[in-house]
Amino acid sequence: MAQQHLDPTDPTAGPVAGSALGDYLRSQATEFLRALRSHRETGATAGGSEEAVDAARALRRSARRISGSLHTFRPLLDTEWSEQMRPELAWLSGTLALEHACAARLERLLHALHRLSGSAAFPVRTPGLTIGAPAGPAVPAPAAAERSSLTVGAAKAGALLERQLTLARTRAHSTALQALGSSRFHAVADKVAVLASEVPLTPAAAGTDLRPLAAASGERLTAAVTALPLVTAGHPYNAEALVHGLSPDPAPHPQDGPWHQVRLLLRLHRYAREALYGDDPVDVRLLAAGQALNRHRDASEAAAAAASAARTPRIAPATAYALGVLHADQRHEVEAARFAFHQSWQKQTVRTP
Amino acid sequence: MAQQHLDPTDPTAGPVAGSALGDYLRSQATEFLRALRSHRETGATAGGSEEAVDAARALRRSARRISGSLHTFRPLLDTEWSEQMRPELAWLSGTLALEHACAARLERLLHALHRLSGSAAFPVRTPGLTIGAPAGPAVPAPAAAERSSLTVGAAKAGALLERQLTLARTRAHSTALQALGSSRFHAVADKVAVLASEVPLTPAAAGTDLRPLAAASGERLTAAVTALPLVTAGHPYNAEALVHGLSPDPAPHPQDGPWHQVRLLLRLHRYAREALYGDDPVDVRLLAAGQALNRHRDASEAAAAAASAARTPRIAPATAYALGVLHADQRHEVEAARFAFHQSWQKQTVRTP
Numbered sequence: 001m002a003q004q005h006l007d008p009t010d011p012t013a014g015p016v017a018g019s020a021l022g023d024y025l026r027s028q029a030t031e032f033l034r035a036l037r038s039h040r041e042t043g044a045t046a047g048g049s050e051e052a053v054d055a056a057r058a059l060r061r062s063a064r065r066i067s068g069s070l071h072t073f074r075p076l077l078d079t080e081w082s083e084q085m086r087p088e089l090a091w092l093s094g095t096l097a098l099e100h101a102c103a104a105r106l107e108r109l110l111h112a113l114h115r116l117s118g119s120a121a122f123p124v125r126t127p128g129l130t131i132g133a134p135a136g137p138a139v140p141a142p143a144a145a146e147r148s149s150l151t152v153g154a155a156k157a158g159a160l161l162e163r164q165l166t167l168a169r170t171r172a173h174s175t176a177l178q179a180l181g182s183s184r185f186h187a188v189a190d191k192v193a194v195l196a197s198e199v200p201l202t203p204a205a206a207g208t209d210l211r212p213l214a215a216a217s218g219e220r221l222t223a224a225v226t227a228l229p230l231v232t233a234g235h236p237y238n239a240e241a242l243v244h245g246l247s248p249d250p251a252p253h254p255q256d257g258p259w260h261q262v263r264l265l266l267r268l269h270r271y272a273r274e275a276l277y278g279d280d281p282v283d284v285r286l287l288a289a290g291q292a293l294n295r296h297r298d299a300s301e302a303a304a305a306a307a308s309a310a311r312t313p314r315i316a317p318a319t320a321y322a323l324g325v326l327h328a329d330q331r332h333e334v335e336a337a338r339f340a341f342h343q344s345w346q347k348q349t350v351r352t353p
Numbered sequence: 354m355a356q357q358h359l360d361p362t363d364p365t366a367g368p369v370a371g372s373a374l375g376d377y378l379r380s381q382a383t384e385f386l387r388a389l390r391s392h393r394e395t396g397a398t399a400g401g402s403e404e405a406v407d408a409a410r411a412l413r414r415s416a417r418r419i420s421g422s423l424h425t426f427r428p429l430l431d432t433e434w435s436e437q438m439r440p441e442l443a444w445l446s447g448t449l450a451l452e453h454a455c456a457a458r459l460e461r462l463l464h465a466l467h468r469l470s471g472s473a474a475f476p477v478r479t480p481g482l483t484i485g486a487p488a489g490p491a492v493p494a495p496a497a498a499e500r501s502s503l504t505v506g507a508a509k510a511g512a513l514l515e516r517q518l519t520l521a522r523t524r525a526h527s528t529a530l531q532a533l534g535s536s537r538f539h540a541v542a543d544k545v546a547v548l549a550s551e552v553p554l555t556p557a558a559a560g561t562d563l564r565p566l567a568a569a570s571g572e573r574l575t576a577a578v579t580a581l582p583l584v585t586a587g588h589p590y591n592a593e594a595l596v597h598g599l600s601p602d603p604a605p606h607p608q609d610g611p612w613h614q615v616r617l618l619l620r621l622h623r624y625a626r627e628a629l630y631g632d633d634p635v636d637v638r639l640l641a642a643g644q645a646l647n648r649h650r651d652a653s654e655a656a657a658a659a660a661s662a663a664r665t666p667r668i669a670p671a672t673a674y675a676l677g678v679l680h681a682d683q684r685h686e687v688e689a690a691r692f693a694f695h696q697s698w699q700k701q702t703v704r705t706p
Contacts, residue, residue: 118597154599236589237689244471245678246507310674320670321663324677325598332685336590 015209029196032062078200102169153318233338241335263293292341299333368562382549385415421624431553455522506671586691594688616646645694652686
């Protein structure tokens with residue numbers, strides 16, 4: 001089965017001591033603090049948007065890695081500390097991710113509208129996602145010449161999405177600002193500062209081989225992948241992702257759930273490998289599978305945003321029509337992402353043992 | 354190149370004499386007359402719909418084959434006769450095809466709406482397409498229980514399409530009835546009756562090998578296929594068919610044209626092979642490629658019908674949204690059909706010489 005290939009335990013390599021986990025957590029905590037410092041310095045200046053975006057991304061990145069390691073290597077860490085820390089890190093990275101997600105979703109949808117309008121690719125620029133700098137509209141409106149190539153419906157749909165997602169982004173921006181100024185955040189930052197020098201490993205951790213715990217994360221991933229409808233996903237144009245596209249249920253497609261779950265498990269597994277072996281060499285196949293699942297998530301949420309915009313009262317039929325086309329287009333992106341995941345996963349499992 | 358594999362001239366077989374063309378045209382003319390007789394007998398009775406549909410299909414079938422042979426083997430037939438006959442046969446099969454096309458389009462669209470609504474497959478029954486019997490609604494409205502699973506938008510979109518395409522079908526039905534009662538039709542039927550016993554071959558035809566002319570039809574097909582964007586079509590989820598999905602141009606997608614053209618050339622080539630070798634054994638790959646192109650045409654026209662319905666004044670936004678989803682769904686069917694064509698065509702060309 002695939003399991004053995006996902007097992008980060010290279011049979012030719014020896015055991016990995018628990019001290020490697022200590023090193024990994026310390027380095028991630030250091031990254032977190034560096035990103036936080038950079039964010040405070042750059043976020044204050046209006047022109048520092050690019051750096052502030054990078055800093056916010058780096059903050060999320062290390063928060064996710066620390067949180068993931070706490071989960072995968074739970075038995076080797078102080079239980080009470082670990083159980084307090086994880087939800088706080090999840091809250092933080094979730095809060096910081098929201099603004100970026102709104103902006104990225106709008107960019108994806110406007111790009112798709114332009115593609116569907118048959119206009120030449122145009123540069124949809126997402127200005128720096130700055131936490132600490134005022135949030136303008138996420139994506140500038142297409143120039144007049146570009147807009148003229150859209151039907152009225154597509155242009156109106158674009159304007160509606162821009163309004164709704166910019167509002168959501170502004171709210172997410174305020175929430176993130178509040179979060180970063182809260183005592184709750186300061187408590188997390190203090191704990192990460194301690195972690196940078198002192199990792200609360202259990203007494204037994206130092207003598208424990210990390211490989212079985214990392215392997216277990218691979219097994220959880222494999223089990224979840226096995227439960228996916230991969231045979232269907234491997235058949236191009238199976239039209240599965242758009243089933244229920246017009247169902248009365250306004251909730252996101254329930255069929256997407258297991259794929260989102262695999263995305264999280266794959267990420268946890270990737271971090272576990274990182275803790276053991278660093279990220280060099282990167283497993284490109286695991287990376288490709290992860291990228292397909294990110295695309296799946298993004299398209300799924302973009303499709304939901306188009307459907308949600310179509311429920312706005314009093315929109316013109318032409319606007320609704322364009323949003324319907326857009327929704328279906330993104331659901332096909334969902335299907336395409338599943339196909340891409342299937343392809344990269346197949347490569348993974350046929351890899352020589 | 355593919356050409357040699359498409360060449361109906363089996364190199365192990367000998368030349369095919371022009372008399373085979375005479376036999377083929379005589380047998381198709383006989384089929385035509387039998388279908389016409391059957392249609393007159395069954396079309397009169399109200400309960401004879403099933404047979405009347407079969408008869409109309411058989412009429413179209415033989416008209417297309419006679420017309421196609423007149424084109425492919427033009428140099429072997431009396432020019433004046435041939436040039437008079439072809440447009441009349443094209444008029445006849447085109448007129449007879451329209452009613453069937455409207456009904457099939459509605460069936461396809463209602464099926465898609467049900468799929469998109471996430472309702473279980475339900476039997477969309479197309480009552481017999483009868484020329485000579487009154488044309489009722491092509492597809493019965495879904496039962497109340499099935500309808501309840503649709504959103505309001507999907508149900509309204511379905512009702513709108515049903516209204517519009519049933520009207521188009523009724524008109525096509527009247528036109529076909531008028532055509533079959535016209536002196537123009539009787540003139541064609543008389544000519545076909547003569548053809549059943551006496552094929553106007555040129556004096557040289559009997560001694561001519563049919564294979565080069567049939568091969569030329571294969572070459573025209575191959576040349577047209579070569580001009581298709583097959584590399585793109587072979588990449589699943591290339592999102593090409595929906596480009597321009599929201600463009601202001603209400604005309605059918607111009608990108609579909611070359612595919613429609615290949616569909617016609619493939620049909621001509623298939624008939625040419627039939628004239629030489631009969632339809633036993635059927636070339637299943639050529640058949641599969643042809644079916645993919647039929648699906649391409651059907652989905653293309655269904656997508657256009659959904660877009661056209663969305664331009665109906667004063668429809669509800671929910672209806673327009675459903676039509677947008679439906680349009681995009683059918684454009685993805687177009688893309689899927691191109692992929693399927695690519696797959697069967699590849700099989701064709703890798704066939705051992």
